[in-house]
Amino acid sequence: MYQKRVILHTDIGGDIDDFWALVMLLRQSAWLKLEMILTDTWNAVARAAVCEKILAGTGFEQTVLIGAGIQDDDREITHGEWIRGYDMSRYPGRFRKDGVVAMIELIEASPEPVTLISIGPATSLAEALRIAPGIAGKVHFVGMFGSINRRYDGGTGAEFEFNVKQDIPACRKIFTTPWLSFVNTPLDTCAAVVLEGEFFRRIAESDDPLLRKLMECNACFLKYQAGGKDVPAPRRTTLLCDTVAIHLASSRRFLHMEILKLRVTDQGLTVRDxxxxxxxxxxxxxxxxxxxxxxxxxxxxARNSDSRTQERE
Structure with a gap:
């Protein structure tokens, strides 16, 4: 089976959906070969530590490079409690503090196009394009950016979406770069994804080690949202926006796609133009x-997703 070479660009350690997206990506290794994770936004090194702790003991620590993007500051991330005491120097896999350079090197050295999935503010990606604009010609870009006709709460109308609003100039750079292809899920689709009922129970009650880590991170996020107070065990997920971007890296199934001419405004809205x-x-x-x-x-x-047959489109 053909495997796409994949780089995941993420602000994991913020909203919890990045964790769900990463696990989803790892479970699809039969067709999506994750080669690098580039962390971004504020404390990129702490976010890299989160990725290390997730990958440790899974086997992926031997094959996936983790790189820290631009380190704006060292503010606490939502999962600071989960990585407290974690020693990055003992990680058995590969880590690059100069993650932007590492990503450029990976793309330039690849004999085939790379799929870049971006599920966070694009600060480090814009820097990579400034340093090496030619990498765009070797990248199929998949993103989770913007809002066109739907808000976070499902209401009608456009809304400021975090990945755009956090760094508007960087996002505008993403939207004006000549990628090999550009696929995107705005809030119109991804903000509708919530797992509850039997779907949620199957994950929450699983004894799978990777899903146990996911549930630990989920609980840590909910506690952070509650101001550090313990919260009851959840019965559903929060919005899992980023999982749709992972899906779009290999399939259009379940979705209605349209080619839209989009522009990011100075204020951070994603509009048709x-x-x-x-x-x-x-x-x-x-x-x-x-x-x-x-x-x-x-x-x-699915613990062994490589042996699982799933129609791809």
Missing amino acids: DISGTPVDTALSWTDLEGFKRFLTDTLT
């Missing part, structure tokens, strides 16, 4: 949202 916008293959609505939730649950709970 048929004159100066960039054509983006956009996941604008669902054809089978329940089907995707089932697929996501099956993917997360």
Whole structure:
């Protein structure tokens, strides 16, 4: 089976959906070969430590390079408690503090195009493009950016989306770069993904070591949101926006796609602009949202996903 070479760009250690997205990506190693994780936004080194702790003991620590992006500051991340006392020097895998340079080197050395999945503010990606603009010609870009017709709460209308608003100039750079291809899930589709009921129970009650780590991180995030107070065991997930970007790296199944000409405004809104916008293959609505939730649950709970047969489109 053909494996796409993948780089994951993430602000993991912020909202919890990055954790769910990473586990989903690891479970699809039969067709998505994760080669690097580039962490970004504020304390990129702490976010890299989170990735190390997740990968440790999974076997992926031997094959996946972890790189820290631009280190803006050392502020506490939402999962600071989970990595407290963790010693990065004892990680058995590869870590590069100069993650932007490491990503450029990986892309330039690749004999084939690389799929870059971005599920966080694009600060370090914009820096990579400044240093080596030619890498765009070797990259299929998949992102989770913006809001066109739907808000976080499901209401109608555009809204400021975090990955765009956090670094507007960097996101505008992403939207004006000539990638080999550009696929994106805005809030219109990804903000509808929540697992509850049997889907959530299958994950929460699993004894799978990777899912136990996921549930630990989920609990840590909820406690952080509650101001450090213990919270009851959840019965559902929060929004799992980033999982849709992982899915789009290999499939359009369950989704209605449209080529839209999009532009990021100075204020940070993602708008249609048929004159100066960039054509983006956009996941604008669902054809089978329940089907995707089932697929996501099956993917997360499959210990040996390489042997699992799943139709790809």
